[in-house]
Amino acid sequence: MTRTAIVTGAASGIGAATVLELARQGYRTVGIDIALDGARNTAREATQLNAERHYAIAADVTNEARLIEAFDEAQIFLGHLDVLVTSAGVGETTPFMDLTVDTFRAVNEVNVIGTFVCIREAAKRMQPGARICTVASVAGIRGGGLSGTAAYAASKGAVLALTKNAARALAPRGISVNTIAPGATLTPMIAEHWKNEAHRTRVEGMSVLNRTAQPHEMAVAIAFLVSPQATSITGSTLVADNGLVMY
Secondary structure, three states, rough: OOOOOEEEEHHHHHHHHHHHHHHHOEEEOOOOOOEEEEHHHHHHHHHHHOOOOEEEEEEOOOOOOHHHHHHHHHHHHHOOOOEEEOOOOOOOOOOOOOOOOHHHHHHHHHHHHHHHHHHHHHHEEEEEEEEEEEEEEOOHHOOOOOOOOHHHHHHHHHHHHHHHHHHHHHHHHOOOOEEEEEOOOOOOHHHOOHHOHHHHHHHHHOOOOOOEEHHHHHHHHHHHHHHHHOOOOOOOOOEEEOOOOOO
């Protein structure tokens, strides 16, 4: 039976790269994103990579009712659900003392609560053997210090803890939950910051490999974590940061 996956944040960056990598590996996918045109472009590109049909759905992960509808729609298209990847997220770089509660709350609405609702809704539709991979960040491990500041770092730290709790809660259902913690990865989220050569050089120089990763590098790591080859791995964090934190 063809393996199936839902990927949020599928319009660009790590989410889009993950859809394409899963397509290369024979999956049928549904991409969910607030940017429907981008998600549709990813689905079309995925269709060119294998014989399976791929689908895109518009949904904002902060809109619980719409997100539940999107998962229902995805379930109808896929028939069954083997994999969820929660790549939808936002960055935030406001300095600590300038950060407002509204901004802090908005970042966490997307990165934490959106991730939680996706995990919950996926788990309702999954059978034993299914796998979930969330997308955190090294900012959640080291408290920022790269580009993201307090709201972003706190939200990604929460994703790390949420992943471990979900792994505990869903283990009786036979569902494994892991997370990947990327370092600097050249996605639209950091592209503007990388125009500042001094900033880019500083951040790259913090890693032993002295480089910025590409989204596909994160996608292949995610594809492993959601694969049947990773059966003994749950509640774990795969740090993919070119040797920045040595976590």
